[in-house]
Amino acid sequence: MTMKQKQWQLYYLGYYGGKIDGIWGPQSKAAAVRFQKDYVLDADGVFGALTIAKSIEIIKAIQKEITDGKIAIDGLAGQETKDATAQWQRENELTPDGIAGAMTRGKILNLPAQESEDWWSSIQYFSQKEFACKCGRYCNGYPAQMQRTVVELADRARTELKGVGFVSSGLRCRQHNANVGGVSDSRHLIGKAIDLRIEGKSARQTLAWAQKQPEVRYTYAIDTNYVHIDID
Template identity: 35%
Template structure:
């Protein structure tokens, strides 16, 4: 690590909250001391080999969790613009202050997301006819990683029942939405799409069904509906 990277690592790992351009020798020494204390290594306030190795390990572990949370930064143990961007993007997605520092709040949110994502497989075939990917956020990675929330499984199971009852393919035009996409498409602020509990299904009259037929089938299986006659789609949501 260069001197600059050591300073960046100290900031990233929240051992100092100073800006890069305002870190003076005194703040630097204090941050190194804090890092050494936290890492359980010899405390002398000087960034020697052991301290650098410890910082690098911390940065690497942050980078790994950022990627598990859906970001794409290098896992090299070196702080830099890509890691900084990934931290800020993660903070933005989670409603945290976008300061690029992994303090207590960011760290616990990051750990939680990494753990729950490990249990969530975007390529899972959930039911006979529905794959998780069909429900991913349509922002195409502009604002989120596709699954800012998990899709409600009961919603998918009920859609499968509708699909089998009507015996026609159901095309999902909108599943999960991140905050930004929901705003962009003019969704209501409390949209169930943001909760992973709603899906819009296109209606092709060539299949022999109209909007009402498709919506009625959903209600039969306990889904709430909004019927869009002009745009020919049905909004299904699962409330309970």
């Protein structure tokens, strides 16, 4: 990643207010430190591999939410993403500056407030919204609460299997569960199940990992990528 792109990542996420000139001076360094502290990374001010990966992961998540198919979901901040963000802000009655700072980011990703004691803030790689019911019509997305244990499992899978995680199904309302052919007592109804894919891993590899986790009650491969995991 170029220095300019690194500055873009920090600028877009509201950490950097300087020029995007590719010169990694004290302002860039300080911005990187603030970002790293917020995301529990080594606060060395160097925009290294992990910091890059994290910024990409966050920006991808934002792009996924705000895009209407017109921008690439590549995790790279730039004018297009900024414009799309400004548009989203306009629609959501926020100042349309195109910057996904803490407030805009929180609204887009539905992150719990920073000061919240909520356990969601201890989850590193997933936001609450990724586990919402995906019916889009029968419920508000949260027919139940996700259980901490199963979300922590997803976080651990992300860490140990070293690939970005994707949740195709977390919570389901009854109607949606019936529509997707879920069993009537599915644990997706009560926030105790996830369908998870880890980037770069086959379902078989993720399954082998899941089978070794003590909290897991039942797990199986849904297809070649996704694995269903549930807990008691």
